[in-house]
Amino acid sequence: MRRLLIALLVLVGLFVAVDFGAAALAESAVSRQMREQIGLVDDPNVRINGFPFLVQAISGEYSSVDVEATRVRVGQLQELSVRAQLRDVDAPLPMLLGSGPKSLSVRQVEGIVRIPANDVERMVPGIEKLRIENVDDFTLEQAVEEGGDKSLRTIDPENAVRLVGTIELLGQETEVAAIATLDLVDGQAQITPRDVRIGGDDADPLPAAVQRTLQQQFTLRIDPGSLPLAATPTKLRAAGGALEISGYADDLTLGESAVSATG
Structure with missing residues (x-):
């Protein structure tokens, strides 16, 4: 046996x-x-x-x-x-x-294409150590309570992203964070900032002119090419520290x- x-x-x-x-x-x-x-x-x-x-x-x-x-x-x-x-x-x-x-x-x-934070950083002049973070309802509500536009409450967290990095301000590294909406346009990732803060989450809203300048800096159209095997792009989201088109x-x-x- x-x-x-x-x-x-x-x-x-x-x-x-x-x-x-x-x-x-x-x-x-x-x-x-x-x-x-x-x-x-x-x-x-x-x-x-x-x-x-x-x-x-x-x-x-x-x-x-x-x-x-x-x-x-x-x-x-x-x-x-x-x-x-x-x-x-x-x-x-x-x-x-x-x-x-x-x-x-x-x-x-x-088919899925993932765009990492390093690649996004290369497209935003003056920004270093960029991170891509997910957004939830609490994040949006907190931004409104801290002086952000009330229209932030209308954003769908599934179609939003928080970009966080550092800029040099008066010779020192300072955190900058932008809440932005995500749109899929002709298979490309469109990033449209809605709220930009300097100095951390609890920082006061910026003057309108400075806000517009930074929003322009974070406004991006990223073309990652076609999805593999002729897949039709239908979704853009932030996932796992990257932007993902699927x-x-x-x-x-x-x-x-x-x-x-x-x-």
């Missing part, structure tokens, strides 16, 4: 090793394909979700595949992260690993150098 148990454990270990090895080969093949489809310089990271992999490989159907690339450059932006989740993928294993033309059928793609595309065929709708 003990020998049988040991033999079974060895077989299970071999199966797991073979499964992971086959998954790694397939992920490498998909990575090369995605580099071309998304227009990247290097192969992105690819993860085929689900275990065991071989069961999915035999059927050629995969529930989800994650593709991610970091430090992507687009124009002035140097540290973009690009992520795509492919759902319900049809890709026979011989086609993936073979040398012939490759084509993947995908029911839905969610969207979806349905019923795609990903082939050699081409993305097309199949539905």
Whole structure:
């Protein structure tokens, strides 16, 4: 009985090793394909979700595949992260690993581009150590109570951001914070400041002329390029210390150098 148990454990270990090895080969093949489809310089990271992999490989159907690339450059932006989740993928294993033309059928793609604080900072002259923070109702109410315009109460926190950084004022580093609305315009991130303070959260509102000058400084239109795999941008938000543009595309065929709708 003990020998049988040991033999079974060895077989299970071999199966797991073979499964992971086959998954790694397939992920490498998909990575090369995605580099071309998304227009990247290097192969992105690819993860085929689900275990065991071989069961999915035999059927050629995969529930989800994650593709991610970091430090992507687009124009002035140097540290973009690009992520795509492919759902319900049809890709026979011989086609993936073979040398012939490759084509993947995908029911839905969610594409995401993340713009980090470092990239936003490069676009705001005179600002250093920029942070991107989420906004909630309390933040907006507090700004109004401390002298901000009452229209701040009408802002949807889901469509807002707080940008915090430092400026040099009279030879000293001073904190500057701007509450701004976020709008998605032609796939680009539009940042429109509504309240700017110097000297911390409890600072008094600035004179109108100074407020206008700083608002102009924080007014930005950021173009991160297209979402991966022809996904249509539908949402812009602050998330995890970055700005995130996301969207979806349905019923795609990903082939050699081409993305097309199949539905």
